[in-house]
Amino acid sequence: MRAVGIVPRQRHVAEVRHEHPEIVSPTQIKVRTLDVGICGTDREICTFVYGEPPANSEYLILGHEALGIVVDVAAEVTQIKIGDLVVPSVRRPCADPNCRPCRMDRQDFCATWKFNERGIHQHHGFMTExxxxxxxxxxxxPPELRYRAVLAEPLTIAEKGLSQVWSIQSRLPWACDQPGKPKGDGLRAVVIGAGPIGILGAMVCVLNGFDTYVYSRSPKPNEKSEIIESFGATYVSTADTSPAELADRVGSIDLVYEAVGVSKTSFEVMMHLGINGIFVFTGIPAPEGNLSLAGNQLMRNIVLKNQVIVGTVNADKASFCDAIRDLGEFHRRWPQALERIISARYPVEKFQELLTGKMTGIKNVIAFSE
Ligand SMILES: [Zn+2]
Ligand SMILES: [Zn+2]
Structure with a gap:
């Protein structure tokens, strides 16, 4: 069976021959891969900074953003049928009986860090037939999301982030859940970064009623700014607007959703987080490098303005369900914007340039089959 993976010992990104998988337990399902999205994580794995094959394998099959169609189900499968479209989650629990998050299917909060992740860490991914x-x-x-659901996994980052925000917001009962209004009604959100995670995050913010600004590098107009403004968010470029000017323009910033993985911009914006504001980090910067910042002022703000800074990684099943629901909503409200996020679909043969060549477009997808 065809598959695309890395062979770390040879530092190769290659097509590998992988054994056809079979159902081996009564609760499993077998899926034929339709679409696999490529993201920065895949491209980083292809530089061999991380990404570890399963034990006893020379290679790691890539791919963690997938959509497939069910071709077989075992005897005890209850909800999913042959012919259904499905999206798989990524992280699998650790084996430690004392890891309470993993034992409660919340491996996104795994306490031992011994989880594995399909297509990333010690578990083969979905870039295969x-x-x-x-x-x-x-x-x-649902079938109407056949050509959009490959975006579910990157959208789960925002969905889990927002679920954290709602938990935190419950400390301010007057600021959430007004009957008949979306939860972000009257609040202002700044999304840092206009990659797929940022654009999808901004869509969720708009959907939830936030007055939403996306703060990103490229001057406008550009492809991303056009998409962003088409669904009702405001695009602001770092090229002509400083974080202080951004804050002046926005007014009090209630939420920052960071989706850029750059600490300098992030902390500069954090300096302007509003009273009772929440700052959600989702990006992972390179480990090296130092940043000098006005620590006293920042700490004064966090305390005196009751701010919350929260990091979030991976997503639970509820966030995946929220992502599928919201993709349906985006598809109804902003079909063109959603369509434009997927820059192009490529045949498998193009894997090398997509994974190791110059980055182009917003979200590139490998179409494994029709
Ligand atoms: Zn990804
Ligand atoms: Zn665990």
């Missing part, structure tokens, strides 16, 4: 996994690791996709 077929894969098998337990039913509970799949989310049903």
């Amino acid at each position: 077929f894969f098998v996994d337990d039913e509970k690791n799949f989310i049903f996709v």
Whole structure:
């Protein structure tokens, strides 16, 4: 069976021959891969900074953003049927019986850090013709999202982030859940970064009623600014607007959703977070490098303005379900914007330039089959 992976010992990104997977337990389902999205994580794995094959394998099959169609189900599968479209989740629990998050299917909060992740860490990914996994690791996709659901996994980053925001917001009962209004009604959000995670995050913010600004590098107009403004957010470029000017323009910033992985811009914006504001970090910067910042002023703000700074990684099943629901909503409200996020679909043969060549477009997808 065809698959695309890395062979770390040879520092190769290559097409590998992988054994056709078979169902081996009564709760598993077998899926034929339709689409696999490529993101910065895949491209980083292809520089061999991380990405570890499973034990006993020379290679790691890539791909963690996938959509497939169910071709077989085992005897005890209850919800999913042959012919259904499904999206798989990524992280699998650690084996430690004392890891309470993992034992409660919340491996996104795994306390031992011994989880594995499909296509990233010690578990093969989805850049292959077929894969098998337990039913509970799949989310049903309605047929109308056939050409959009590959965006579900990157959208889960925002969905889990916002679920954290709602938990935190519950400390301010007057600021959430007004009957008949979306939860972000009357609040202002700044999204840092206009990659797929940023654009999808901004869409969720608009959907939830936030007055939403996306702060990103490229001057406008550009492809991303056009998409962003088409669904009702405001695009602001770092090239002509400083974080202080951004804050003046926005007014009090209630939420920052960081989706750029650059600490300097992030902390500069954090300096302007508003009273009772929440700052959500989702990006992962390179480990090296130092930043000098006005620490006293920042700490004064955090305390005196009751601010919350929260990091979030990976996503639970509820966030995947929220992502599928919201993709449906985006598809109804902003079909062109959603369509434009997927820059192009490529055949498998193009994997080398997509993974190791110059980055182009917003979200590139490998179409494994029709
Ligand atoms: Zn990704
Ligand atoms: Zn765990």
